[in-house]
Amino acid sequence: MQMAGRGEGEGKTVEALPPLAVAFAAGIALARLYLAPVTWLAGFLLVLGSVTLWLGVRRKTVLGPMLAVFLLLGALSLRIAEREIHAPLENFLGRQVVLSGYVHRVQSGDDKRVVFLFQVEQAAFPGEEPAKVRSRIRVSVFRPPAALVLTYGQRLRLSGELVVPPGQRNPGGFNYASFLAGEGVSATFAVGWQAVEILPGRGGYFWLAAAEGARGRVKEALTRWLPPPEAGLAAGLLLGETEQLAVPTEEAYRLLGLTHLLSVSGVHTAFVAAFALLVTRRLRQKLLAAVLAAVLVLGYVLLTGGEAPVWRSAIMLWLVLAARHLGREGDGVRALAAAALLMLFFRPHWLFSLSFQLSFLATLGILLLTPRLQANFSRLPRFLAGPLAVTLGAQLAVLPLQLSLFSLLPLLSVPANLLCVPLVGVFMWLGLLALVAALFSPLLAAPFCLAAYPVLGALNELPNMLAALPFAAVRPPPLPPVVWAGYFLLLGLFAGGVKICWTRPRLVLAALVILNLAVFTPFWGASLGGGSGRPLEVVFLDVGQGLSVFIRTPAGQNILVDAGGGRPGSNFDPGERIVLPYLRSRRVASLDLLVLTHPSEDHHGGMPAVLSGIAVRRFASNGETDDNETFLAVRELLAAAAVPELVLSGGDRLLFGENVVLEVLSPPLEKIRHTVDDVNNNALVLRLSFRDFSLLLTSDAEREALDRLLHQQPGRLSADVLQVPHHGSRRAMSAALLEAVGAETAVISVGRNTYGHPHAEALLLLQQKESAIFRTDLHGAVTIRSDGSGWTVEPQLSPAASDGK
Numbered sequence: 001m002q003m004a005g006r007g008e009g010e011g012k013t014v015e016a017l018p019p020l021a022v023a024f025a026a027g028i029a030l031a032r033l034y035l036a037p038v039t040w041l042a043g044f045l046l047v048l049g050s051v052t053l054w055l056g057v058r059r060k061t062v063l064g065p066m067l068a069v070f071l072l073l074g075a076l077s078l079r080i081a082e083r084e085i086h087a088p089l090e091n092f093l094g095r096q097v098v099l100s101g102y103v104h105r106v107q108s109g110d111d112k113r114v115v116f117l118f119q120v121e122q123a124a125f126p127g128e129e130p131a132k133v134r135s136r137i138r139v140s141v142f143r144p145p146a147a148l149v150l151t152y153g154q155r156l157r158l159s160g161e162l163v164v165p166p167g168q169r170n171p172g173g174f175n176y177a178s179f180l181a182g183e184g185v186s187a188t189f190a191v192g193w194q195a196v197e198i199l200p201g202r203g204g205y206f207w208l209a210a211a212e213g214a215r216g217r218v219k220e221a222l223t224r225w226l227p228p229p230e231a232g233l234a235a236g237l238l239l240g241e242t243e244q245l246a247v248p249t250e251e252a253y254r255l256l257g258l259t260h261l262l263s264v265s266g267v268h269t270a271f272v273a274a275f276a277l278l279v280t281r282r283l284r285q286k287l288l289a290a291v292l293a294a295v296l297v298l299g300y301v302l303l304t305g306g307e308a309p310v311w312r313s314a315i316m317l318w319l320v321l322a323a324r325h326l327g328r329e330g331d332g333v334r335a336l337a338a339a340a341l342l343m344l345f346f347r348p349h350w351l352f353s354l355s356f357q358l359s360f361l362a363t364l365g366i367l368l369l370t371p372r373l374q375a376n377f378s379r380l381p382r383f384l385a386g387p388l389a390v391t392l393g394a395q396l397a398v399l400p401l402q403l404s405l406f407s408l409l410p411l412l413s414v415p416a417n418l419l420c421v422p423l424v425g426v427f428m429w430l431g432l433l434a435l436v437a438a439l440f441s442p443l444l445a446a447p448f449c450l451a452a453y454p455v456l457g458a459l460n461e462l463p464n465m466l467a468a469l470p471f472a473a474v475r476p477p478p479l480p481p482v483v484w485a486g487y488f489l490l491l492g493l494f495a496g497g498v499k500i501c502w503t504r505p506r507l508v509l510a511a512l513v514i515l516n517l518a519v520f521t522p523f524w525g526a527s528l529g530g531g532s533g534r535p536l537e538v539v540f541l542d543v544g545q546g547l548s549v550f551i552r553t554p555a556g557q558n559i560l561v562d563a564g565g566g567r568p569g570s571n572f573d574p575g576e577r578i579v580l581p582y583l584r585s586r587r588v589a590s591l592d593l594l595v596l597t598h599p600s601e602d603h604h605g606g607m608p609a610v611l612s613g614i615a616v617r618r619f620a621s622n623g624e625t626d627d628n629e630t631f632l633a634v635r636e637l638l639a640a641a642a643v644p645e646l647v648l649s650g651g652d653r654l655l656f657g658e659n660v661v662l663e664v665l666s667p668p669l670e671k672i673r674h675t676v677d678d679v680n681n682n683a684l685v686l687r688l689s690f691r692d693f694s695l696l697l698t699s700d701a702e703r704e705a706l707d708r709l710l711h712q713q714p715g716r717l718s719a720d721v722l723q724v725p726h727h728g729s730r731r732a733m734s735a736a737l738l739e740a741v742g743a744e745t746a747v748i749s750v751g752r753n754t755y756g757h758p759h760a761e762a763l764l765l766l767q768q769k770e771s772a773i774f775r776t777d778l779h780g781a782v783t784i785r786s787d788g789s790g791w792t793v794e795p796q797l798s799p800a801a802s803d804g805k
Helices: 006-015 017-033 038-057 063-092 176-181 206-225 228-239 247-255 266-280 286-303 308-325 332-346 348-352 354-376 382-406 413-440 442-467 481-495 505-528 574-585 607-613 629-640 703-712 735-741 760-768
Strands: 096-109 113-124 131-142 154-161 185-192 196-202 536-540 549-552 558-561 593-596 619-621 645-647 653-656 660-666 685-690 693-697 721-723 745-748 772-775 782-786 791-795
Touching: 017 063, 017 332, 017 348, 038 063, 063 113, 063 131, 063 176, 063 185, 063 332, 063 348, 096 131, 154 185, 176 185, 176 348, 206 228, 206 286, 206 413, 206 442, 228 247, 228 413, 228 442, 247 442, 266 286, 266 308, 266 354, 266 413, 286 308, 308 332, 308 354, 332 348, 332 354, 348 354, 354 382, 354 481, 382 413, 382 481, 382 574, 413 442, 536 685, 558 574, 574 607, 593 607, 607 629, 660 703, 685 703, 703 735, 735 760, 745 782, 760 772, 772 791
Parallel strands: 131 185, 558 593, 593 619, 619 645, 693 721, 721 745, 745 772
Antiparallel strands: 096 113, 096 154, 113 131, 154 196, 536 549, 536 782, 549 558, 653 660, 660 685, 685 693, 782 791
16 A cells, blocks of 8 residues: 555545454454553554554555554553553452442343442442542342332442452353443442432433433333333334343344344434434535434434444444535445444444444445345345345344354344334334424324334234244254355355356365365264263353253263253343353254253253253153243253153163263162252262263252262262262261262352352361362352363363362
8 A cells, every 4th residue: 555645545544444443353352362561562552653654654555564553553442441441440349338429321120129330430448538430330239119210310329349240250151241341341239229328419411311311201102102012112123122022022033133123223223314314304504414414313322322233323324424425435344444443442342242243244244245145136126136135145244143152043034124124114213203202292202102003013923923933043053163264255255246156066066075074074073982082071160059060071972961040030041141152162063961960940940941052862850840930841842852851860870982971879769758858869969980080960969868878889979079069058068978979179069149058167078178179159160171080170260270180
């Protein structure tokens, strides 16, 4: 790239925006992997910036140095953002503090808990003078008053412990700390209502308060004039709020690839822009009309909460309006690159946000693939060719991300979008009219809400009908990265206009051979059997107060023991949020065996999601039943998939290859009865052995069951690694048990609880035996690998693995 005249230089800089945006994003991603100090980054940036400036003055090629400069700028922006987010409160973390500030955004609320983002202005230790700070935290207040209504700007004083949010606690799992950092949040705070004091006055910015008030009036009008299902859907489509959306409808939209309609994005902003331009088109001053349209779009951005997709579409719209006013031809890809640079410069953590990634990938697919696709649809009617090309372009671009994260291929996505997007367009016109009317009075919004009712009914019923079809979506097996590399290569060639001749038999044959090798090679080792030098791998997933253990044998067989469970009163699904993401990250196509140790909510709570999300070849349990909703769902899913079932009892042995044995020690064939807790005492106790290595899984077995084993078969309890029974309950642990097991490593699967797990007496017994203790609440997931003689322990939250004996 040569630096010529002023106009030519500016033009070439604009042309370089896409690679510069990619370099900036790459810098952010690298800075997350490699913690380079800010001073180093700033020093390298100064040197490279000087070299780039010198080359530019001498009219030399500067694209390479500019890419390096933007790479460093991206890395530096993330480092600075992290410092701004975390530094103000770092001295207060993990301690009792008193915080003063105001409510930034209410995220959810009911009679049990209200959750909101809180802008901290002052922080102090109890009894000390407050210090001025500027930071944002996420607050959960339990048992709030029924009449409590929190809004933006409400001043509060909070007393409690400031907690560091957890990072990635499971391999392939959700990084909560990174997610909160994307919202500018540095810490979490959970207190009862007695620790909250309402202060007089208001805080924050008047335009955000105005947007909050407007959003409340719009929601009030929707709730007043529409039935609950349609009102919840209208709030999702118009404002991006899905809190009141019916669960079946939300699931149907997800299965059909329609979730982008519930997240305010380009589709919505385009209708808002068209509405704004329609309102201002009678103005003779085109500049004034464009400015007013831009202001109205900004108002909509603030009204909907300013998430990444709506900012992306708004910035691109503003750039297009500016280009038209200046008499220049707009370029979608460059506008997209400029939007990415602006957004990531101010919010670098957005790069790791799923909504940001999906929004930019879908837009890029529309910009690059739509023209080529439309040319191939020339024989179709124009009213169908255009929407079909746009829908297909977006779907092809987001497909790899969608499959890797959700293992879901929505087969009806294209027809569903073709049917629903026009209906959303009709609703948006009526919804925007209702929105404007509601700003003055909810009564004025009535005719527009009532007119939108049948459209909302169709948008509610149609996706539910399509999602109910057996072929609405499929879950293909995980694919290796090389397949996706080939996929993007083909998309790139297609977008670039390269003609690929598929009619040549040799090319077709070669492509099929390469594809088959790429897909099936990762599974050959498992298919051919044998140890092949692979270790036995056992992963205790961090599912909170529950248990879930993944086992992969040296022959590549996959076993899952239990699947955790949600907290009482919580809608958190560990199967959907923890177990399935882990299995997808390991590219597990199916489970050879799914084991339920006993019918307890904290062990089978995640199983419905697992059974719905991945193929299961065999299911094993102790044969006990329960009548709670989750267990009945497990039974229904097993029956629907015709999964063969095994009822295990003491003395049974399951062989996996030549050297891996899963031995059942308890319960006996005649179940244990009349104890303090028969359900726990009849839990499966399993001994996993691989050559000279062994591991004892005790599940929730308590003293009666374990004492029986100590009395009848103490020699079969010995193991190198012990899963501490019942999350460390003192009713399960005893010195005699530890003596019989002789484990040098102990793993406690435990989370926040009100039972006192793990009990101090249990921990003391382990310490007296000098066992290495690993706890999922402290260490996250715990991975154990053995070659059949020694073993290693690798906790997720520890910087290095610990060697076993």
